[in-house]
Amino acid sequence: xxxxxxxxxxxxxxxxxxxxxxxxxxxxxxxxxxxxxxxxxxxxxxxxxxxxxxxxxxxxxxxxxxxxxxxxxxxxxxxxxxxxxxxxxxxxxxxxxxxxxxxxxxxxxxxxxxxxxxxxxxxxxxxxxxxxxxxxxxxxxxxxxxxxxxxxxxxxxxxxxxxxxxxxxxxxxxxxxxxxxxxxxxxxxxxxxxxxxxxxxxxxxxxxxxxxxxxxxxxxxxxxxxxxxxxxxxxxxxxxxxxxxxxxxxxxxxxxxxxxxxxxxxxxxxxxxxxxxxxxxxxxxxxxxxxxxxxxxxxxxxxxxxxxxxxxxxxxxxxxxxxxxxxxxxxxxxxxxxxx
Amino acid sequence: xxxxxxxxxxxxxxxxxxxxxxxxxxxxxxxxxxxxxxxxxxxxxxxxxxxxxxxxxxxxxxxxxxxxxxxxxxxxxxxxxxxxxxxxxxxxxxxxxxxxxxxxxxxxxxxxxxxxxxxxxxxxxxxxxxxxxxxxxxxxxxxxxxxxxxxxxxxxxxxxxxxxxxxxxxxxxxxxxxxxxxxxxxxxxxxxxxxxxxxxxxxxxxxxxxxxxxxxxxxxxxxxxxxxxxxxxxxxxxxxxxxxxxxxxxxxxxxxxxxxxxxxxxxxxxxxxxxxxxxxxxxxxxxxxxxxxxxxxxxxxxxxxxxxxxxxxxxxxxxxxxxxxxxxxxxxxx
Numbered sequence: 001x002x003x004x005x006x007x008x009x010x011x012x013x014x015x016x017x018x019x020x021x022x023x024x025x026x027x028x029x030x031x032x033x034x035x036x037x038x039x040x041x042x043x044x045x046x047x048x049x050x051x052x053x054x055x056x057x058x059x060x061x062x063x064x065x066x067x068x069x070x071x072x073x074x075x076x077x078x079x080x081x082x083x084x085x086x087x088x089x090x091x092x093x094x095x096x097x098x099x100x101x102x103x104x105x106x107x108x109x110x111x112x113x114x115x116x117x118x119x120x121x122x123x124x125x126x127x128x129x130x131x132x133x134x135x136x137x138x139x140x141x142x143x144x145x146x147x148x149x150x151x152x153x154x155x156x157x158x159x160x161x162x163x164x165x166x167x168x169x170x171x172x173x174x175x176x177x178x179x180x181x182x183x184x185x186x187x188x189x190x191x192x193x194x195x196x197x198x199x200x201x202x203x204x205x206x207x208x209x210x211x212x213x214x215x216x217x218x219x220x221x222x223x224x225x226x227x228x229x230x231x232x233x234x235x236x237x238x239x240x241x242x243x244x245x246x247x248x249x250x251x252x253x254x255x256x257x258x259x260x261x262x263x264x265x266x267x268x269x270x271x272x273x274x275x276x277x278x279x280x281x282x283x284x285x286x287x288x289x290x291x292x293x294x295x296x297x298x299x300x301x302x303x304x305x306x307x308x309x310x311x312x313x314x315x316x317x318x319x320x321x322x323x324x325x326x327x328x329x330x331x332x333x334x335x336x337x338x339x340x
Numbered sequence: 341x342x343x344x345x346x347x348x349x350x351x352x353x354x355x356x357x358x359x360x361x362x363x364x365x366x367x368x369x370x371x372x373x374x375x376x377x378x379x380x381x382x383x384x385x386x387x388x389x390x391x392x393x394x395x396x397x398x399x400x401x402x403x404x405x406x407x408x409x410x411x412x413x414x415x416x417x418x419x420x421x422x423x424x425x426x427x428x429x430x431x432x433x434x435x436x437x438x439x440x441x442x443x444x445x446x447x448x449x450x451x452x453x454x455x456x457x458x459x460x461x462x463x464x465x466x467x468x469x470x471x472x473x474x475x476x477x478x479x480x481x482x483x484x485x486x487x488x489x490x491x492x493x494x495x496x497x498x499x500x501x502x503x504x505x506x507x508x509x510x511x512x513x514x515x516x517x518x519x520x521x522x523x524x525x526x527x528x529x530x531x532x533x534x535x536x537x538x539x540x541x542x543x544x545x546x547x548x549x550x551x552x553x554x555x556x557x558x559x560x561x562x563x564x565x566x567x568x569x570x571x572x573x574x575x576x577x578x579x580x581x582x583x584x585x586x587x588x589x590x591x592x593x594x595x596x597x598x599x600x601x602x603x604x605x606x607x608x609x610x611x612x613x614x615x616x617x618x619x620x621x622x623x624x625x626x627x628x629x630x631x632x633x634x635x636x637x638x639x640x641x642x643x644x645x646x647x648x649x650x651x652x653x654x655x656x657x658x659x660x661x662x663x664x665x666x667x668x669x670x671x672x673x674x
Binding site: 033059064065067069070071072074075076077078080081082083085097100101104105109110111112113114115116117118120146149150152172173174209210256257297 | 417427428429430431432433437439440441444446447449450453455456457458459461462463464465467468474486490491493494497535589600613619649650654655656
């Protein structure tokens with residue numbers, strides 16, 4: 001389905017947009033159901049399921065025991081039986097207690113069966129820091145999931161994209177890891193920046209995977225990023241514009257599949273690449289994007305900068321966390337460094 | 341049971357071919373690990389006799405007797421074990437990763453890993469209001485895994501039509517059961533989750549059949565999950581090539597002394613089945629196995645280019661899933 005462009009003027013938070021897509025798919029298809037911890041009466045700790053239990057009842061919006069291996073694995077089994085489960089892992093950081101079911105079953109069964117079975121499930125999970133939740137509740141782990149083959153990995157940065165990508169995720173015949181950033185959800189208790197609340201068409205629409213979004217066109221440098229840092233990069237671009245530096249901002253939106261064309265096109269134009277990631281520096285998204293550029297646009301590359309979490313666990317205290325999570329100033333400084 | 345036993349004897353021969361005089365795990369017509377289940381047959385046969393094609397079975401890394409009992413396509417399963425293009429998984433899975441959606445069978449390589457997906461299949465049956473059931477097989481070495489214990493709880497609280505079948509062959513590779521648990525009767529773990537538990541402490545297939553009838557009947561009738569433990573025997577090493585130096589001669593003899601297949605033959609004789617009939621059954625089974633193995637060995641090996649296919653049902657345009665430009669496929673020579 002093509003992306004609708006009709007404007008209704010209606011603005012939604014990212015969480016409302018996500019839930020709207022889930023509710024619509026659940027109305028359309030009896031085989032779609034949601035399970036996770038605290039999704040029924042609570043509506044999801046990060047409002048990823050608000051109101052769904054009220055509409056669809058406890059059988060289709062299931063609270064589950066705190067045992068991620070069993071319920072994520074059960075999602076795999078139900079998906080292989082042809083249902084379309086949406087399974088929530090409360091924090092991406094918790095993947096450690098259930099990764100076997102995620103990367104050995106969910107991600108590999110299609111391949112190991114030679115395509116005889118497939119696993120049409122969505123694994124939703126909350127990611128990201130900036131609210132002092134320390135080392136076990138603040139990671140994005142984008143690179144960890146995107147590194148392992150067999151999963152599609154989606155990271156919305158706006159309400160508009162959250163809805164369209166969720167429709168695509170539920171309709172996809174493969175396992176999709178849908179990673180939503182807590183800071184972008186529009187929670188009363190964790191204020192979002194200005195960017196993620198956007199106009200959202202009321203009708204369903206699907207945003208295809210593998211299509212990055214150029215958020216801001218520019219001639220002097222390409223900033224490739226995702227999630228929360230799309231908004232921080234936009235702030236940086238505004239500050240840079242005051243100094244006459246014209247940055248292009250590319251929101252990847254999906255890590256698998258990866259829209260290399262949009263990245264390369266931009267890099268060929270600007271010659272200067274800055275990759276910004278809220279995941280760890282080494283062996284991650286920044287290294288991958290730089291490699292893509294080096295492999296296919298080496299002659300056009302004049303400067304490269306990486307802005308990511310240093311390779312330390314995420315600390316608790318405010319000055320420590322602020323130090324390690326990149327902000328708009330860090331991004332602007334990296335862009336300036338490419339202009340020298 | 342006869343089919344499964346003979347099948348594994350034949351696989352053993354094939355496996356060792358090319359692995360002489362020195363055992364090289366990657367050599368011969370069947371490379372990699374091979375976990376044989378000789379001595380387990382009564383469990384697979386006694387349980388699966390109650391199942392229909394639309395019922396789901398997940399099996400562990402020692403899957404052949406269960407797959408055969410569930411009705412998995414023997415030829416394509418064999419081709420998979422030989423790594424051939426027409427195998428169940430087109431040569432991408434191997435003997436620990438056999439998937440036959442026609443009879444809803446799957447097995448996997450990590451201890452207790454199949455329990456949560458079996459629970460999920462049972463959840464799907466319940467949601468769709470069918471009388472389908474799911475059975476997860478696992479070894480007694482798997483009953484300390486979180487995946488198993490979590491699955492018992494999830495199945496219990498959701499009242500799901502699933503049966504967990506623990507095949508107790510006394511050994512987790514080299515670790516005897518008594519070294520890793522103080523609970524000799526694994527079915528007692530059912531008590532902690534308030535589900536039906538039973539143990540069959542010998543591998544007479546009729547007794548397994550009857551215990552499974554109760555457990556599967558309960559599941560089919562909406563009366564919830566069960567945990568069934570069956571004492572089986574380990575007539576071979578954990579995997580082919582296992583020197584089994586940790587086992588005493590007495591233990592090996594004990595495991596060989598009680599053969600469920602011979603006992604079944606005796607029972608049948610007592611019920612008036614004559615030797616000719618038994619021989620004929622054996623011959624049919626052997627013929628079927630020989631035919632499957634002959635067929636599998638004639639099948640083509642996969643085209644190397646196929647390694648890049650089937651990662652996704654809806655393939656993605658990118659990323660690392662294309663062949664390396666610098667290593668163009670040479671069409672299968674090796």
